[in-house]
Amino acid sequence: MRGSKPYYRTGPWAKTRFTGLPNQDDSYENSLSLYQDVNGSGYLSFFRRNYKLTRITLTSEGSIKMFRHNGMDWENFFEMPANSCEFYGVCGPFGLCVMSVPPKCVCFKGFVPKYLEEWKRGNWTGGCVRRTELLCQVNSTGKDVNVFQSVANIKPPDFYDFASSMNAEECYQSCLHNCSCLAFSYINGIGCLVWNQDLMDSVQFSHGGELLSIRLARSELDGNKRKETIIASTVSLTLFVILGFAAFGFWRCRVEHNAHISKDAWRNDLKPQDVPGLDFFEMNTILTATNNFSLSNKLGQGGFGSVYKGKLQDGKEIAVKRLSSSSGQGKEEFMNEIVLISKLQHRNLVRVLGFCVEGEEKLLIYEFMVNKSLDTFLFDSRKRLEIDWPKRFDIIQGIARGLLYLHRDSRLRVIHRDLKVSNILLDEKMIPKISDFGLARMFQGTECQENTRRVVGTLGYMSPEYAWTGMFSEKSDIYSFGVLLLEIISGEKISRFSYGEDGKTLLAYVWESWCETGGVDLLDKDVAESCQPLEVGRCVQVGLLCVQHQPVDRPNTLELMSMLTTTSDLSSPKQPTFVVHTRDDESQFRDLITVNEITQSVVLGR
Structure with missing residues (x-):
C-alpha cells in the first residue's frame, strides 16, 4: 500500500514507524506480491524455503497483521499495534483514549461528542466539543471566571509549547491569565507545557503519566456540585436508615459482650x-x-x-x-x-x-491550670483585654521555648503534631504550657521526618505536606506554630476568619497586611496601644516565614528561637500557597495541586 504510514507507540510519549518484519531464521524464496481483498485491505505474500505461505495484511485502520498458512487455514501469529490507543488521534480533538480492556474513547470533562451517532457506533475520530463556551476575560468575576479540571495519569497531547523556566505556580498563573491557553501541565524535570489549540492524541493510563489541567467554564463544576449534592443527600438518607438499624444491633451485641469482660x-x-x-x-x-x-x-x-x-x-x-x-x-x-x-x-x-x-x-x-487554655482569653471579647501585647509576646516566646525543648533539648526528639491555641494552657502567672501529647511522635537518633498513612490533627494548623502526603517532621510543628503566632497577634481564629467580599482567609489577610504596612495593623485593635510596632511587625514576618509552603523555606526551631529573641535580619517570606485563591476557589485550587495524594491517608479533623 504505497504512501500508507501506519504509526504505533512503544511507550507513553513515543511514536515509531513500522520498518520491518519479525526476525526469521530462514530467508524468503520469492519476492513480495501485492493483492487486494474484498474489504479494501491490501496484503503482501511470499513463500519461505520450506514452502509455507505467509501473508501480511495492512488494514484500513492502519494496523499490521501477519498470518501463516498451516496447510488447512491461516493462523495469526503477529499483530501491531496491540492496543487501539496506540493509533494516532484515534479519539479526535478533546477525546481521551483510556487504556482499558478493551480500550475506549471518552470526552474530557466539560466536553461532549461532536457527532453523537458516529460516536455511539465506535467511530471516535470526530472528537469532542465544549458543552459550555468559555467567557474568558482576565478580570472576570462570578460565573464568568474560568476554572481548571485536573486529569491524572495522562500522556500529554501533541502540539504543546514549552515554558520550561517557570515553576508549578507560575505555570498555572500563566495559563490562567492567557485566554488562548486551553490547558497546561507542569512536569518535574521538563517544565511547563501549555496548549493553545485542540488537545489531540491524549491517552490515559491506569497509573503513571502526568497531571493535565484543562480550562473549563465555572458552570461546568458548579453544575456537577449540585448534581453530586442531590445524589449524596439521597444516598446519605438511605445509609442513615440502614446504619441506624445496624448501630442499634451492634450496640446490643456490645452491651452483652462487655458484660462478660472484667472491669479491670x-x-x-x-x-x-x-x-x-x-x-x-x-x-x-x-x-x-x-x-x-x-x-x-x-x-x-x-x-x-x-x-x-x-x-x-x-x-x-x-x-x-x-x-x-x-x-x-x-x-x-x-x-x-x-x-x-x-x-x-x-x-x-x-x-x-x-x-x-x-x-x-x-x-x-x-x-490544674488556673487560667485554663489560651483560647479562653484570645477569642473572648472581654478577657482578651487582659492579655496586652507584652503578655502576648511573652506567651509566644514561652511556646517557642517549649517547642525547642521537644525538638532539640529533650532526651527524645518529639513532634507534637497538634499544636494549636486550645492546647496551650496558662498557669496563674500566665506562663504558657504545651499540652495534649496524644498525637505526638518520637524520633530516634538522626531521624528527621516520617510518613504516616493516618493523618490526624486539626485542619488549618496542619502543614501542606502532612495534610496531603502524611509526611511530618519538625517543620510540620513550625507551620502550626506560625498559624498559632498569627492568631495570637490578630486575636482571630483561623477556622472562622473571613475578610471582605472575597472571603479572604486569615493567611491571605496577613500577607496583604505585611505587604502594605509591614503587618503592624494586624495586631488586635483592643490592645494596639500597648504594642511596639517594630516588635509586632517582626513577629508577623516570623509567622509568615513559618507558614511557607515548602518545608525547606521554614526556619527550624533553633532559628525560630533566635528570630524571636534577637534583632537579627529576617529573610523575606514568599506568598503562602493558601492565599493564591479566595475561599470560593479553594476547592478547585486544591484539586489543581496534589489532592490525589491524600487518598492514601485518613484525615481526622478535630
Missing part, C-alpha cells in the same frame, strides 16, 4: 510500674474529686474528650482529662501520651501527675 481488663494490661514517675489513681478517688464528673466542674471539651476540675482530699487541685470512648484515641494513643509525658519535664510543658484506668474509662490527671 485495661488495668491488668497497664501497670503503674510501666510509667515510672506517675501515680496510679483509683477511680473512686477521681469520682470524689470531680463530684462524679459534674457539669459544674467541667472546664472544657477537647479533641479526645472532656476536662474536669477536681480537688483531692489533701486540698490539691487537679485537672482530669476524661477520654471519650468514641473519641478515636484508643490504647495506643493513651499509652503514647502518658509514657511520653512521664519522660518530658520543662517549664513550658504541662505536667501530668498520674493516670487512672478502669473498664473502658481512661483518665489523665494534670496539674
Whole structure:
C-alpha cells in the first residue's frame, strides 16, 4: 500500500514507524506480491524455503497483521499495534483514549461528542466539543471566571509549547491569565507545557503519566456540585436508615459482650510500674474529686474528650482529662501520651501527675491550670483585654521555648503534631504550657521526618505536606506554630476568619497586611496601644516565614528561637500557597495541586 504510514507507540510519549518484519531464521524464496481483498485491505505474500505461505495484511485502520498458512487455514501469529490507543488521534480533538480492556474513547470533562451517532457506533475520530463556551476575560468575576479540571495519569497531547523556566505556580498563573491557553501541565524535570489549540492524541493510563489541567467554564463544576449534592443527600438518607438499624444491633451485641469482660481488663494490661514517675489513681478517688464528673466542674471539651476540675482530699487541685470512648484515641494513643509525658519535664510543658484506668474509662490527671487554655482569653471579647501585647509576646516566646525543648533539648526528639491555641494552657502567672501529647511522635537518633498513612490533627494548623502526603517532621510543628503566632497577634481564629467580599482567609489577610504596612495593623485593635510596632511587625514576618509552603523555606526551631529573641535580619517570606485563591476557589485550587495524594491517608479533623 504505497504512501500508507501506519504509526504505533512503544511507550507513553513515543511514536515509531513500522520498518520491518519479525526476525526469521530462514530467508524468503520469492519476492513480495501485492493483492487486494474484498474489504479494501491490501496484503503482501511470499513463500519461505520450506514452502509455507505467509501473508501480511495492512488494514484500513492502519494496523499490521501477519498470518501463516498451516496447510488447512491461516493462523495469526503477529499483530501491531496491540492496543487501539496506540493509533494516532484515534479519539479526535478533546477525546481521551483510556487504556482499558478493551480500550475506549471518552470526552474530557466539560466536553461532549461532536457527532453523537458516529460516536455511539465506535467511530471516535470526530472528537469532542465544549458543552459550555468559555467567557474568558482576565478580570472576570462570578460565573464568568474560568476554572481548571485536573486529569491524572495522562500522556500529554501533541502540539504543546514549552515554558520550561517557570515553576508549578507560575505555570498555572500563566495559563490562567492567557485566554488562548486551553490547558497546561507542569512536569518535574521538563517544565511547563501549555496548549493553545485542540488537545489531540491524549491517552490515559491506569497509573503513571502526568497531571493535565484543562480550562473549563465555572458552570461546568458548579453544575456537577449540585448534581453530586442531590445524589449524596439521597444516598446519605438511605445509609442513615440502614446504619441506624445496624448501630442499634451492634450496640446490643456490645452491651452483652462487655458484660462478660472484667472491669479491670485495661488495668491488668497497664501497670503503674510501666510509667515510672506517675501515680496510679483509683477511680473512686477521681469520682470524689470531680463530684462524679459534674457539669459544674467541667472546664472544657477537647479533641479526645472532656476536662474536669477536681480537688483531692489533701486540698490539691487537679485537672482530669476524661477520654471519650468514641473519641478515636484508643490504647495506643493513651499509652503514647502518658509514657511520653512521664519522660518530658520543662517549664513550658504541662505536667501530668498520674493516670487512672478502669473498664473502658481512661483518665489523665494534670496539674490544674488556673487560667485554663489560651483560647479562653484570645477569642473572648472581654478577657482578651487582659492579655496586652507584652503578655502576648511573652506567651509566644514561652511556646517557642517549649517547642525547642521537644525538638532539640529533650532526651527524645518529639513532634507534637497538634499544636494549636486550645492546647496551650496558662498557669496563674500566665506562663504558657504545651499540652495534649496524644498525637505526638518520637524520633530516634538522626531521624528527621516520617510518613504516616493516618493523618490526624486539626485542619488549618496542619502543614501542606502532612495534610496531603502524611509526611511530618519538625517543620510540620513550625507551620502550626506560625498559624498559632498569627492568631495570637490578630486575636482571630483561623477556622472562622473571613475578610471582605472575597472571603479572604486569615493567611491571605496577613500577607496583604505585611505587604502594605509591614503587618503592624494586624495586631488586635483592643490592645494596639500597648504594642511596639517594630516588635509586632517582626513577629508577623516570623509567622509568615513559618507558614511557607515548602518545608525547606521554614526556619527550624533553633532559628525560630533566635528570630524571636534577637534583632537579627529576617529573610523575606514568599506568598503562602493558601492565599493564591479566595475561599470560593479553594476547592478547585486544591484539586489543581496534589489532592490525589491524600487518598492514601485518613484525615481526622478535630
